[in-house]
Amino acid sequence: MLASFLEGWSIFRQNLLGKIGLVLLIIFALMAVCSYIPPWINPMYNPMTGVDPAITSCTPPSLRHWLGTDFMGRDILSQLLAGARIAFMVGISAAVMSIVLGVSIGMTAGYMGRFVDTLLMRLADMIMVMPTLLVVLLLSAVFGQLSIWTIVLIIALFRWPGVSRIIRGQTLSLKQRPFIEAAKVAGASHFRIIFVHIMPNVLPLAFLFMTFRVTSAIITEAALAFLGFGDPGTVSWGMMLQWVWKTGHMFQAPYWLLPPGICISLITLSFYMLGRAMDEVLDPRLRKEDQTD
Amino acid sequence: MELRRYIARRMIQVIIIFFVILTVLFLLFRWAPGDPVSMMVDPDMTQEDAEILIVQLGLDQPIGVQYFIYIKNFFTGHFGFSFHYGEPVVDIIWNRLPNTILLFTTSIILSAFVGVFLGKIASWHKGKKTDSLMTIGALVTHTLFLPWLALILIWVFGYKFGWFPINGMISEEVWLDPEAGFIARAIDVMYHMVLPLFTLFLIHFGAYLLIMRSSMLETLKEDYILTARAKGLEEKVIRDHHAAPNAALPVVTSVGLSLAFSINGGALTETVFTWPGIGRELVSSVSQNDYPLALACFLMIAGVVLVSNLVVDVLYAYLDPRIRY
Numbered sequence: 001m002l003a004s005f006l007e008g009w010s011i012f013r014q015n016l017l018g019k020i021g022l023v024l025l026i027i028f029a030l031m032a033v034c035s036y037i038p039p040w041i042n043p044m045y046n047p048m049t050g051v052d053p054a055i056t057s058c059t060p061p062s063l064r065h066w067l068g069t070d071f072m073g074r075d076i077l078s079q080l081l082a083g084a085r086i087a088f089m090v091g092i093s094a095a096v097m098s099i100v101l102g103v104s105i106g107m108t109a110g111y112m113g114r115f116v117d118t119l120l121m122r123l124a125d126m127i128m129v130m131p132t133l134l135v136v137l138l139l140s141a142v143f144g145q146l147s148i149w150t151i152v153l154i155i156a157l158f159r160w161p162g163v164s165r166i167i168r169g170q171t172l173s174l175k176q177r178p179f180i181e182a183a184k185v186a187g188a189s190h191f192r193i194i195f196v197h198i199m200p201n202v203l204p205l206a207f208l209f210m211t212f213r214v215t216s217a218i219i220t221e222a223a224l225a226f227l228g229f230g231d232p233g234t235v236s237w238g239m240m241l242q243w244v245w246k247t248g249h250m251f252q253a254p255y256w257l258l259p260p261g262i263c264i265s266l267i268t269l270s271f272y273m274l275g276r277a278m279d280e281v282l283d284p285r286l287r288k289e290d291q292t293d
Numbered sequence: 294m295e296l297r298r299y300i301a302r303r304m305i306q307v308i309i310i311f312f313v314i315l316t317v318l319f320l321l322f323r324w325a326p327g328d329p330v331s332m333m334v335d336p337d338m339t340q341e342d343a344e345i346l347i348v349q350l351g352l353d354q355p356i357g358v359q360y361f362i363y364i365k366n367f368f369t370g371h372f373g374f375s376f377h378y379g380e381p382v383v384d385i386i387w388n389r390l391p392n393t394i395l396l397f398t399t400s401i402i403l404s405a406f407v408g409v410f411l412g413k414i415a416s417w418h419k420g421k422k423t424d425s426l427m428t429i430g431a432l433v434t435h436t437l438f439l440p441w442l443a444l445i446l447i448w449v450f451g452y453k454f455g456w457f458p459i460n461g462m463i464s465e466e467v468w469l470d471p472e473a474g475f476i477a478r479a480i481d482v483m484y485h486m487v488l489p490l491f492t493l494f495l496i497h498f499g500a501y502l503l504i505m506r507s508s509m510l511e512t513l514k515e516d517y518i519l520t521a522r523a524k525g526l527e528e529k530v531i532r533d534h535h536a537a538p539n540a541a542l543p544v545v546t547s548v549g550l551s552l553a554f555s556i557n558g559g560a561l562t563e564t565v566f567t568w569p570g571i572g573r574e575l576v577s578s579v580s581q582n583d584y585p586l587a588l589a590c591f592l593m594i595a596g597v598v599l600v601s602n603l604v605v606d607v608l609y610a611y612l613d614p615r616i617r618y
Binding site: 128228264272 | 435452560579582
C-alpha cells in the first residue's frame with residue numbers, strides 16, 4: 001500500500017502541472033484557514049456583518065483594507081478568505097457525497113446485472129442530461145430560498161451518473177476475476193462481495209473522479225450565488241461577484257471585481273490539473289469520459 | 294437501414310425520458326409547499342379569469358385527472374399565463390427559443406471546429422513550444438468562471454474600448470427603420486452576438502482541443518498510419534486525411550456529454566448579456582416567482598438538450614460506420 005503510494009508520488013512529482021495544482025490548492029487551503037483571523041483581530045473585518053464605522057461605501061485598497069471595501073464598507077480581503085472556506089466546504093462535501101453515491105450505484109449495477117443494471121443505468125442516463133445549475137434554480141423556485149447544505153445535497157444527487165458508469169465498467173471486468181468467484185464459493189453475501197472485495201479495487205479511480213466533482217460543485221454553487229440564488233447567510237466568491245455586478249460597481253472597482261473571479265477560476269484550474277496528473281499516475285487509458293462539467 | 298432503426302430506437306428513448314421529466318415536474322409542482330392554484334394562477338387575476346384558467350388547467354379535478362389534463366395541455370400548447378408578463382406562456386417561449394438555439398448551436402459548432410483544428414496542430418507539435426502553449430491556454434480558458442469572464446469581456450471590449458454592444462440582441466434604430474432590409478438586421482444581430490459568442494467559445498474550445506490532441510496522439514500510433522507513411526505519403530496528407538477524421542470522433546462524443554454543461558453556460562451568458570433567450574427567461578422567472586413560465590422554460594431547455602443529444606448521437610453513428618448500438 002505504502003509502496004504503491006510512493007511509486008505513484010514519484011510519477012506525480014514529474015508532472016509539472018500537477019505540482020502547480022497542488023501548490024495552488026495548498027495556498028487556497030491556507031486562505032481558508034486564515035479566514036478565521038481577520039474577524040478575530042477586529043469585528044469590523046467580519047466578512048458578512050462587519051462594517052468599518054468610518055467607511056460606508058466602496059473604497060479602493062488601503063492599509064486598513066488591503067483589497068478595499070465593498071458597497072457597504074465590508075472588507076473585501078476577509079470576504080475573499082471566507083470564500084475559500086465555503087468553496088472547500090461545498091466542493092469537498094458535494095464531491096464526497098456524489099462519489100459515494102456513484103460508486104455504490106455503479107458497483108451494484110455492475111455486480112447485479114440484468115434488471116437492476118438496466119434500471120440504474122437508464123436512471124443515470126436520464127440524470128446525466130439534466131443541467132444541474134438549472135435544476136437547482138427550478139427547485140429554488142418551487143421550494144424558495146435554499147440553504148447551502150440543500151444546494152450541496154442537490155448537486156451531489158445530480159452529479160453521480162458519470163462516476164457510476166465508469167465504476168460499473170470496472171466492476172463488470174472485476175466480476176470475471178477468480179477472486180470474486182472464490183469469495184462466492186466461500187459463501188460471502190452480495191453485500192460483502194461488493195463492499196469488501198470489489199470496492200478496494202475501484203477506489204483509486206473514484207478518487208480521481210472526486211477532483212473533477214469538486215470543481216463542478218464549486219462552479220455550480222458559485223454560478224447559483226452569482227445569479228442571486230445562493231444562501232444569503234454565506235459569503236462565497238460567487239456571492240461577491242453578484243454584489244459587484246448587481247450594485248453596478250463592475251466598471252469602477254476592479255479591485256473588487258477581479259479577486260473573486262480569479263480565485264474561482266484558479267481553484268477550478270488547480271483541481272483540474274491535479275486530476276489530470278493523478279490520471280497519469282493511475283492509467284491514462286482508464287478514463288473514458290472527459291470531464292467537462 | 295440499420296442506421297434508421299438505431300435512430301428510431303434513440304428517438305423512442307428520448308420520448309420516454311421526456312415523459313419522465315414531464316411527470317416528475319408535475320409531481321414536484323403539485324407537492325410543493327402551497328397549493329397548486331397559487332402556483333399556476335396569477336394572484337393578480339380577476340376572479341372570473343382565474344376560474345376560467347383553473348378549469349382550463351384542470352386544477353379543480355382530482356390529481357389523476359389533473360395529470361392527463363396537464364399532458365394534454367402540454368401537447369396543445371396551453372402552459373397557462375405568465376404572472377410577470379400577463380401573456381400566454383407559449384407565446385413567450387416561441388419568442389425566446391430561436392434566440393437561444395441561435396446562440397447555443399453557433400457557439401458549440403464554432404468551438405468544436407476550432408478545438409479540433411487547434412488540437413490537431415498541438416498534437417503535431419507534441420512536446421514543442423506550440424504544444425505546451427496551446428495545452429496550457431486550453432486548460433486556463435476552459436476553467437475560467439464563465440460569468441466572470443463575461444463581465445471582464447464587457448468591461449474591456451464593451452466599456453473601455455467600446456467596440457461591441459454589451460446588452461440585448463438588437464438595436465432599436467435598425468429595427469424600427471423601415472428602410473433596413475434583412476441583411477442590415479442580420480448584421481445587427483451578429484454584431485450583438487459577438488461578445489456572448491466569444492464568451493461561450495473561450496470556455497468551450499479548450500475541452501475539445503485537449504480531447505482532440507490526446508485522441509490524435511493515440512490515432513497516430515495506429516498501424517494504418519504506419520502504412521500511409523510507408524507508402525510515402527506526405528505528412529500533411531497523413532495528418533489531415535488519415536488521422537484527423539478518426540481522431541475527431543471522441544470530440545463528437547464529448548460534445549454530446551457536455552451539452553448539459555453548455556446549456557448551463559448558455560443560461561449564464563444570456564443573463565449577463567441580457568440576451569433574450571430561454572435561459573435568461575428561466576433565471577428571471579425564478580426570481581419573480583413566475584411559476585408557469587419557469588416550468589415551461591425548464592421543459593423547453595430539457596427538450597433542447599435531449600434533441601441535441603439525439604442529433605449528436607445520430608451524427609456519431611453516421612460518421613463512424615463501425616459503431617452500431
